[in-house]
Amino acid sequence: MRTVTERAIDEPAGGEPSRDRRGLVVGLLAVLLAALLAGHRAVPNVHGIGSLLDSATPLLGLAVPLLAIAALLRRSRRALAAVLVPTVVWVALYGGAWLPPAAGDAPTALRVASQNLRSGNPDPAATVDALARTKADLIALQEVDDDRIDAALRERYPHRAAVSTVALWSRWPIRDSTGVDTGLGWTRALRAVVAAPQGDLVVYVVHLGSARAGHTATRDETLAALAATVRDDHAPRLIVLGDLNTATTDRVFAPLTRLLRDAQADAGQGFGFTWPSELPVTRPDHVLYRGLTPTAAGVLRTPDSDHRAVTAGFRW
Structure with missing residues (x-):
């Protein structure tokens, strides 16, 4: 049996359209972002567009919190779940850059x-x-x-x-x-x-x-x-x-x-x-x-x- 809280997230009262459907755009954008992060090299390099996208790809991670906020405003759990997809892809691609580098024993020469x-x-x-x-x-x-x-x-x-x-x-x-x-x-x-x-x-x-x-x-x-x-x-x-x-x-x-x-x-x-x-x-x-x-x-x-x-x- 679903709780009142769960209904509040997904099923607004008054016969309004499901917030899941209103969160559909956010979910689709999240999936597209994940696809772009994972497959940016597949974008044709016409007039340098592919090259520019490759260079800017790390910055696409900035879209993740914006999508998460949009999903929260829509109160859509499915949209929030979809935002996890580009989050995981971005972390897999670039998260290692933020780990502390291994310290070497030998001094710098x-x-x-x-x-x-x-x-x-x-x-x-x-x-x-x-x-x-x-x-x-x-x-x-x-x-x-x-x-x-x-x-x-x-x-x-x-x-x-x-x-x-x-x-x-x-x-x-x-x-x-x-x-x-x-x-x-x-x-x-x-x-x-x-x-x-x-x-x-x-x-x-x-x-x-x-x-x-x-x-x-x-x-x-x-x-x-x-x-x-x-x-x-x-x-x-x-x-x-x-x-x-x-x-x-x-x-x-x-x-x-x-x-x-x-x-x-x-x-x-x-x-x-x-x-x-x-x-x-x-x-x-x-x-x-x-x-x-x-x-x-x-x-x-x-x-x-x-x-x-x-x-x-x-x-x-």
Whole structure:
């Protein structure tokens, strides 16, 4: 026999339509959300729509509490049950990102930081000073267009490699550096060999092509070119630092994720969003690696840039 409370939830008095039926839209939306979360890669990448959806998928979890509130307002238990479906799917896909990273026993031997400075940054010296205070051994910068940056870092980072608007500052000697062609028509990436105390380390500093809604072809081509370069690079220890203009959840990122690990995913907590700096909703900035063991990863808000910086620590 049903209680008065149960009837109040599902069967409003006065012959009104069943609240279950009025909760039908909420339930259908919940099922559609679950399907989109689980099958977003099946959405065709026409005009970059699939790529944009891939990058935004973690944010779709924000719709879950909204649907739950709507189900409660409808007082529909079936709608609430339906909301559990996208909840479970989202947790299965992304819940692990919020678990505390496993702490390693060995101390950090290498610290890196990467920052898109923003072209026209009014005070780039303040931005890079915030990076230097992290005690990073290597600082990678993109959109470098001001001589004040070198003056601010030279004393603490005596070794520098630069090509166009990307640059690397290092505490340790840089044996060699060269520009890397990513198909932009102008060189906006470099490869450097850093003589670290534990041995040589190959470091790429990269700023890939920009992407806009409906216009991702340039970015996609530059990412494919970078992946091909890394695939042909047989250095045992390698790091890619920079603004790749897309998230690791983007399907076009797959060629790189087959070659390199993501420090944020392996040693960070949370999504590590970096853009826009005031209220970041995606992560175009990355620390990718192979041949090392990550000990930490995080995000740093710095002054005067529209990106937050990314940081990571490693041991050999």
